Amino acid sequence: MFTSPEQFAAATKTLFELQMNTFNALASKTVQGVEQVVNLNMATARKAMGDSLTAGEQITQAATPQAAMSTAAAHAQPGMQSAVTYGQDLKQIIDEIHDDFTHAADAHLLEAKNALSALIYDVTQNVKPGSENAVLIVKAAIDNAFRGYEQVTHATRDAVKQVEEQIAKATEMVSKNGTPPASQR
Numbered sequence: 291m292f293t294s295p296e297q298f299a300a301a302t303k304t305l306f307e308l309q310m311n312t313f314n315a316l317a318s319k320t321v322q323g324v325e326q327v328v329n330l331n332m333a334t335a336r337k338a339m340g341d342s343l344t345a346g347e348q349i350t351q352a353a354t355p356q357a358a359m360s361t362a363a364a365h366a367q368p369g370m371q372s373a374v375t376y377g378q379d380l381k382q383i384i385d386e387i388h389d390d391f392t393h394a395a396d397a398h399l400l401e402a403k404n405a406l407s408a409l410i411y412d413v414t415q416n417v418k419p420g421s422e423n424a425v426l427i428v429k430a431a432i433d434n435a436f437r438g439y440e441q442v443t444h445a446t447r448d449a450v451k452q453v454e455e456q457i458a459k460a461t462e463m464v465s466k467n468g469t470p471p472a473s474q475r
Contacts, residue, residue, distance in 0.1 A: 304409075305402070305405060305406070305409070305435065308398060308401050308402045308405055309402075311398060311401075312394070312395065312398035312399075312402075312443075315398065316391060316394055316395070319387060319390040319391055319394060322387075322390075323383060323384075323386070323387035323390075326383045326386075327380065327383055330376070330379055330380060330383065334372070334376050337372065338369070338372065341365065341369065341372070344365075345361065345362065345365035348365075349361050349362055384453055388447075388451070391446060391447065392447065395443045395446065395447065399443055402436065403436070406432055406435075406436050409432060410432060
């Protein structure tokens with residue numbers, strides 16, 4: 291077992307630092323992703339507002355109601371295409387976040403596995419006779435901590451996957467609804 295409380299404290303500190311590093315890496319990736327989505331939303335809103343103002347101006351300048359309707363219809367298709375493009379851009383951002391999360395989680399998971407293996411090795415090296423139960427308890431605690439760590443990683447991956455699926459569905463719906471009827475083509 292550990293020959294001193296300092297060894298146990300150092301091993302515990304290492305595991306805690308690994309967890310904090312993983313959390314910080316994932317939090318950083320999340321913030322970067324949110325920044326990208328906010329920038330995309332702002333750019334899309336600016337473009338939509340400009341397009342709406344232009345369309346409104348052209349509609350009010352139309353000489354006849356038919357010309358106004360024709361102008362409105364002409365601006366509807368680019369608006370739908372913008373929605374499709376927005377969905378594609380958003381999906382790309384989510385895909386990048388997913389990839390970053392996966393790489394960060396995998397790297398930190400590997401670090402944690404290595405640290406836990408070293409910790410278990412240290413725990414079992416200098417076992418005094420009669421303290422086998424204590425070793426089993428420490429091993430069980432370490433295994434449980436690692437399983438919890440893996441569960442958090444898998445839950446994060448599942449959450450990102452669900453967001454991706456929802457964005458894909460929304461993009462598909464907008465794409466289908468963005469195709470004008472044959473009478474307007």
